[in-house]
Amino acid sequence: MKNPFKNTTFLFGVTKAKNLPSDDGIEVLLSGRSNAGKSSALNSLADNKKLARISKTPGRTTEINFFEVEEGFKLLDLPGYGFAKSGQSRIKDWGSLLGKYFKSREALKGVLIFMDIRHSLKPIDLEMIKLCESFDIDYVAVLTKSDKVSKNIEVKAIQQVSKVTNAIEVVSISSLNKRGFGNLRKVLLGFKNE
Numbered sequence: 001m002k003n004p005f006k007n008t009t010f011l012f013g014v015t016k017a018k019n020l021p022s023d024d025g026i027e028v029l030l031s032g033r034s035n036a037g038k039s040s041a042l043n044s045l046a047d048n049k050k051l052a053r054i055s056k057t058p059g060r061t062t063e064i065n066f067f068e069v070e071e072g073f074k075l076l077d078l079p080g081y082g083f084a085k086s087g088q089s090r091i092k093d094w095g096s097l098l099g100k101y102f103k104s105r106e107a108l109k110g111v112l113i114f115m116d117i118r119h120s121l122k123p124i125d126l127e128m129i130k131l132c133e134s135f136d137i138d139y140v141a142v143l144t145k146s147d148k149v150s151k152n153i154e155v156k157a158i159q160q161v162s163k164v165t166n167a168i169e170v171v172s173i174s175s176l177n178k179r180g181f182g183n184l185r186k187v188l189l190g191f192k193n194e
């Protein structure tokens with residue numbers, strides 16, 4: 001089957017709420033701590049290494065980057081939380097942009113929360129979960145870098161996150177060996193078809 005994410009293209013990055021594009025179609029946010037593997041996952045989803053920039057230095061993605069999967073269906077790559085390298089003012093900018101976005105965005109249909117499978121549910125992840133719950137937005141826990149742990153640990157991590165959160169799905173992926181992307185694509189297409 002053809003990969004429905006294959007033609008995903010980068011549209012633009014936004015740093016201020018006033019520059020957000022018109023509020024239509026379907027948007028799914030990709031969120032998570034810096035270095036969790038969001039941009040790598042986006043590239044693996046689309047099977048295109050050049051789509052999103054992979055950071056060697058954590059915290060380099062510093063805006064909301066809009067990607068279009070197809071007309072009316074967008075994925076938004078968020079700057080990683082915890083900008084050790086970018087300074088306080090960035091954190092503030094990001095907070096207000098994200099707060100405004102959540103408050104009024106009709107297009108927002110779901111949030112993927114990317115977490116390194118070895119370090120899931122850190123306080124900042126719980127804050128993102130709270131944000132989703134307070135606005136009644138469905139969220140999916142995406143446990144990344146599954147290549148770093150045994151199958152046994154992988155299964156336990158999935159069970160743990162399923163137990164303690166209200167995530168509509170918990171999936172595990174590896175951008176290194178490409179496991180789990182069939183599942184992740186299914187979950188994303190679910191938001192589109194809701």
Ligand SMILES: Nc1nc2c(ncn2[C@@H]2O[C@H](COP(=O)(O)OP(=O)(O)OP(=O)(O)O)[C@@H](O)[C@H]2O)c(=O)[nH]1
Binds near residue numbers: 034
């Ligand atoms: N072993 C392994 N490493 C990975 C995987 N996914 C990402 N990485 C590595 O983790 C680092 C961060 O990956 P990114 O995809 O840039 O992470 P990000 O979440 O987009 O980071 P920010 O843009 O800073 O928020 C890079 O060195 C990647 O090569 C994976 O599935 N397995």
Ligand SMILES: [Mg+2]
Binds near residue numbers: 038039040055
């Ligand atoms: Mg990134």
